[in-house]
Each structure stands twice: as C-alpha cells, then as structure tokens.
Amino acid sequence: MPNAAMSSDGGDGLTTVAAVLVAGGSGTRLGADVPKAFVRVAGRTLLEYAVARFLGHDAVRDVVVAAPAALTGAAAELAPGATVVAGGRTRQESVARALAVLAADVEVVLVHDVARAFVPAALIDRVLDGVRLRGADGAVPFLGVTDTVRRVTPAGDLGELVDRTALLAMQTPQGFRRAVLDRAHAAATTADATDDAALVQALGGRVVAVRGDERAFKVTVPLDLMLAEALVQRFGADLESTWWDVEHG
Ligand SMILES: Nc1ccn([C@@H]2O[C@H](COP(=O)(O)OP(=O)(O)OP(=O)(O)O)[C@@H](O)[C@H]2O)c(=O)n1
Ligand SMILES: C[C@](O)(CO)[C@H](O)COP(=O)(O)O
Numbered sequence: 001m002p003n004a005a006m007s008s009d010g011g012d013g014l015t016t017v018a019a020v021l022v023a024g025g026s027g028t029r030l031g032a033d034v035p036k037a038f039v040r041v042a043g044r045t046l047l048e049y050a051v052a053r054f055l056g057h058d059a060v061r062d063v064v065v066a067a068p069a070a071l072t073g074a075a076a077e078l079a080p081g082a083t084v085v086a087g088g089r090t091r092q093e094s095v096a097r098a099l100a101v102l103a104a105d106v107e108v109v110l111v112h113d114v115a116r117a118f119v120p121a122a123l124i125d126r127v128l129d130g131v132r133l134r135g136a137d138g139a140v141p142f143l144g145v146t147d148t149v150r151r152v153t154p155a156g157d158l159g160e161l162v163d164r165t166a167l168l169a170m171q172t173p174q175g176f177r178r179a180v181l182d183r184a185h186a187a188a189t190t191a192d193a194t195d196d197a198a199l200v201q202a203l204g205g206r207v208v209a210v211r212g213d214e215r216a217f218k219v220t221v222p223l224d225l226m227l228a229e230a231l232v233q234r235f236g237a238d239l240e241s242t243w244w245d246v247e248h249g
Contacts, residue, residue, distance in 0.1 A: 014108050014177070015107065016061055016107045017060050017062075017107070017108045017109075017128065018061060018062040018063070018064065018103070018106040018110070019054040019060050019110045019173065020095055020109055020112070021050050021054065021063060021064070021066070021113075022091055022098070022112070022113055023046075023047055023050075023066060023114035024066045024067060024068050024086075024094035025037075025068075025087075025091065026068070027039065029220050030219065031222065035071065036115055037075070037114045038074070038078075039219075041117070041225065041228045042233065042237070046114055046115065046117040047065070047079060047114050050112065050119070051081070052237075053117075053118075053119050053121070053124070054110070054112070055082065056121075059128055061106075062083070063079070063082040064083045064084075064102060065079055065082045065084045067084050068087055072084050072085070072086050083101060085097050085100075085101055090192045091113075091193075092193045092196075095196060099182060099185060102178070108132070108175060108176070108177060108178060109175070109178050110127060110173040110174070110175045111172060111175075111176070111181070111196045112172045113172045113218055115219045115220065116172050116217065116219075118238075118239050120215050120238070120239060121240075122213070123141055123215075123216055126139075127140070127141060127173050127174070127210055129210070130208050130210045134208050137205035138181070138205060138206075139175045139209075140170055140174045140175075140197045141170070141173070141174075141209075141211065141212035141213070142168035142212050143168070143169050143171065143213075143214065144164070144167075145164040145169055147164070148161070149162040149164045170195055170197065171212040171216045171218075172216070174195060176196065180203075180205050181196060181199075183203060184200045184202065184203045
C-alpha cells in the first residue's frame with residue numbers, strides 16, 4: 001500500500017491522542033514474584049509510573065492499559081483514570097486488544113511498554129511531532145548501539161563484525177496515525193511482531209525515527225530494577241532534572 005494512501009487518513013489535525021500501555025507480560029527475565037507491571041520501585045508499581053506519565057501529559061486524552069488477564073481488576077485499581085482490558089498471549093495481541101476499545105474519534109495512538117515506566121514527557125512530545133509534523137504514518141524513538149556487535153555462527157563461535165553505526169535500538173512510545181495502526185494489526189500475518197513499527201512497515205507505511213532517551217529504558221532484568229530504584233531516589237519520581245537535560249539533552 002503506498003505511503004500517500006496510508007497517510008491521507010487519520011484526520012488532518014491529528015489532535016486526539018490516546019496511549020495504549022501494554023502491561024500484559026509476565027516478566028520472565030526479571031524473575032519477580034508478580035508480573036512485571038506490578039513490581040514496585042520506591043513503593044509504586046511500574047504500571048502507576050507509566051500511567052501517570054501519559055495521563056499527566058497535556059496532549060494525551062485517553063489511556064488504555066492491556067493488563068495480564070487475571071489481574072485486570074488490580075490494574076484498574078492502580079490506574080483509575082485509564083481503561084483496562086485483558087492482554088493477550090503476545091505483546092502484539094495485547095496491543096490489538098487495546099486498540100479494539102479505543103474511542104472512534106482517536107486520531108493518533110502512542111503504543112508504549114509499561115516496562116519503560118520512566119519515559120520523559122519530552123520524548124512523548126518528540127514522537128508526536130514526528131507523526132504530526134513529518135507527514136509520516138508513524139514515529140519511533142531510537143538510541144544508538146553502544147557495544148561492539150558480532151554475528152554468531154551456527155556452531156556458537158564469534159562471527160562477522162556488524163557495523164553498529166548502521167544499527168538503531170528501538171524504544172517506545174511508538175506513535176502512529178490510528179487508522180494506519182488499525183489496518184496494520186488487522187493485516188498482520190503473525191502474532192509475535194516485537195514492535196508496531198514492523199507491522200506498519202509491512203503494510204508499506206512510512207515510519208520516521210526520532211531521538212530516544214536513556215530514561216525510557218526497558219526494565220527487563222534485575223539490574224534494570226536496581227537502576228530504576230537508584231534513578232528515582234536521585235531524581236524523584238518523574239526523573240526530570242536540569243542536570244540530566246544539560247548532560248544528555
Ligand atoms: N503478552 C504480552 C507480553 C508483553 N507485553 C508487554 O510488552 C512490553 C514489553 O515486553 P517485555 O519487556 O518483553 O515484557 P515481558 O514479556 O513481561 O518480559 P519477558 O519477556 O522477560 O517475560 C511489557 O510492558 C509487557 O508487559 C504485553 O502486554 N503482553
Ligand atoms: C517494543 C520494544 O520495546 C522496542 O524495543 C521491544 O521490541 C519489546 O521487545 P520484547 O522482546 O517484548 O522485550
């Protein structure tokens with residue numbers, strides 16, 4: 001499907017924005033005794049941090065959370081301003097279930113991992129600008145890759161060197177014109193795409209890259225939780241600080 005056709009719908013103003021927060025995972029790599037969204041950092045769950053980021057953002061009107069099916073009630077209690085749905089077996093299914101309950105007038109959707117609970121408002125702004133100002137179907141934040149990267153051979157030996165300057169590590173929120181994202185999910189041929197940009201591009205959509213932010217790191221393994229705890233202690237719950245912006249802005 002050509003870009004022009006995909007970009008022509010979704011509304012001219014692109015003003016009505018909803019956030020889909022996926023929280024339906026179990027957090028196997030974290031290994032906590034509750035699903036990852038319910039793990040606490042400085043007394044609050046990752047779900048609460050993430051919901052507060054989006055409900056507190058001026059541009060975002062609606063928030064939908066896809067929670068583990070057995071914990072939708074608990075999620076609703078922690079996120080009173082959000083709509084909660086049961087997540088699916090995969091991240092992709094969780095996104096699709098949340099998309100299914102969005103209000104009809106939503107024009108832009110921000111899909112975000114609750115595991116990236118500390119996303120700063122400025123990153124949400126950059127993603128929205130990417131969709132609204134660059135005429136794209138979607139906008140996705142990225143960081144550069146900092147390690148040396150190699151392929152591994154089938155035998156498990158060190159393979160060829162990969163040029164890391166040509167690689168981008170994707171973050172969330174990933175922002176899309178709502179009509180395009182709906183179509184991309186409806187057309188998906190597998191249920192395990194690791195992000196939504198891949199589905200939109202599979203349909204011929206144009207997705208632009210915007211600068212990411214280290215604070216939007218994904219809590220994946222126990223060390224990430226220690227980092228989160230230390231950052232909240234150092235900078236406060238929203239991790240906003242002049243020092244950070246000077247150093248990293
Ligand atoms: N069936 C699923 C699987 C994942 N997610 C969400 O997708 C985001 C990114 O996934 P990841 O960090 O991999 O979370 P988990 O799947 O929970 O982690 P793991 O792979 O270690 O089990 C998380 O916010 C997670 O809750 C989801 O909503 N539904
Ligand atoms: C969407 C994502 O966070 C972008 O980096 C990532 O693809 C999620 O992958 P995971 O395997 O579910 O952690």
